[in-house]
Amino acid sequence: MQVTSGSxxxxxxxxxxxxxxxxxxxxxxPTYLAALQxxxxxxxxxxxxxxxxxxxxxxxxxxxxxxxxxxxVYLIPTFQNPTxxxxxxxxxxxxxxxxxxxxxxxxxxxxxxxxxSTATPSPRSPRSPAWRPRRSC
Numbered sequence: 001m002q003v004t005s006g007s008x009x010x011x012x013x014x015x016x017x018x019x020x021x022x023x024x025x026x027x028x029x030p031t032y033l034a035a036l037q038x039x040x041x042x043x044x045x046x047x048x049x050x051x052x053x054x055x056x057x058x059x060x061x062x063x064x065x066x067x068x069x070x071x072x073v074y075l076i077p078t079f080q081n082p083t084x085x086x087x088x089x090x091x092x093x094x095x096x097x098x099x100x101x102x103x104x105x106x107x108x109x110x111x112x113x114x115x116x117s118t119a120t121p122s123p124r125s126p127r128s129p130a131w132r133p134r135r136s137c
Contacts, residue, residue, distance in 0.1 A: 007032075007034070008038065011032075011038040011039075011074075012041070014038075014072075015038040015039050015041065016041075018072050019042040019043075019044045019072060020042065020043070020044075021042065021043030022043065023042070023043075023045070023070075023071040024044065024045045024046075024047055024070040024071060025044045025070055025071065025072045026047050026049050026065065026068065026074070027039075027046055027047070027049065027073075027074045027075075028048070028055070028056050028074075028076065028080065029048035029050060029051060030082055030083065031076065031080075031081075032081045032082070033082075035074055039074075044072075047064055049064055051083075053085065054085075054088055055080065055085060055088075056087075061073070
């Protein structure tokens, strides 16, 4: 187990451990900026994988794994940064199947997974339909 100060440090450790200059990393497009920075620092080549509202497109992921033989696949299935989307379970299972042996390792981060809420916004929240700005004095 490795305890880190956050996802960026964890990504840097993973990148430094797994990647060398010229290695290929597949990433969702768009993806977490700090991940791109960590991968670039190793000299890896970053190849984007197309996405839609359900996340990474499984056929594009499979095609790019076959074409590029990546060293690493980086996906964010839950509260994806920067889009905020969460992959439906069926889509997540699909990419898991495509990343099983003998394919490359897949990493997923879920830094904000525990932030989901089904609560109704309070009337004082700007997300509430009852919200009205206060007048300043």
